[in-house]
Amino acid sequence: RSSGINAEYGYMLLCKIMLGAPEEVQSLLTGKMGLKYSGRGIDAMQAIADAGKKRDIAIFNQTISKYEAELQKDGVIESHLKALYDTLLEKNLVRIIEPYSRVQLSHVAETIALPYEVVERKLSQIILDKKFSGILDQRSGVLIVFDASEEDQTYTYALETISHMGKVVDALFKKAQKLS
Numbered sequence: 001r002s003s004g005i006n007a008e009y010g011y012m013l014l015c016k017i018m019l020g021a022p023e024e025v026q027s028l029l030t031g032k033m034g035l036k037y038s039g040r041g042i043d044a045m046q047a048i049a050d051a052g053k054k055r056d057i058a059i060f061n062q063t064i065s066k067y068e069a070e071l072q073k074d075g076v077i078e079s080h081l082k083a084l085y086d087t088l089l090e091k092n093l094v095r096i097i098e099p100y101s102r103v104q105l106s107h108v109a110e111t112i113a114l115p116y117e118v119v120e121r122k123l124s125q126i127i128l129d130k131k132f133s134g135i136l137d138q139r140s141g142v143l144i145v146f147d148a149s150e151e152d153q154t155y156t157y158a159l160e161t162i163s164h165m166g167k168v169v170d171a172l173f174k175k176a177q178k179l180s
């Protein structure tokens with residue numbers, strides 16, 4: 001029974017981390033339940049929460065390596081940690097490239113301490129998902145960042161105008177029918 005509650009407690013901590021509230025993990029760990037179920041698995045969750053709070057992919061990777069046995073034996077935790085890794089990587093990349101209008105991918109890869117191919121693949125995914133506006137110039141290895149432009153409202157306004165015109169035409173048609 002103890003291991004089930006421990007797993008459930010670990011899931012609760014993981015939920016807090018995944019929901020973007022890693023600071024709440026510390027308060028859960030210092031409470032009665034945290035003291036009761038302390039152990040290496042819970043320490044791993046605390047380290048993951050610290051990496052999430054700092055939004056640091058390097059600390060996250062070190063934690064995964066250090067607590068590999070505890071984190072890899074549970075499929076639920078493992079799959080959620082992969083999703084958390086993707087989210088952290090995305091946030092780190094966006095944070096690094098935001099101040100630039102053009103940036104070398106090799107510089108981004110060095111800054112985040114990840115292989116060039118991983119950075120290139122993730123940046124192309126971010127751009128395709130429209131989470132960031134820019135293009136990758138693969139020939140020169142440069143990311144060209146576009147300013148976030150406001151969405152053009154012309155199409156929306158045109159549809160709205162056509163809808164109103166349709167209502168006017170319908171009203172005029174009804175009046176014309178009454179006259180004849």
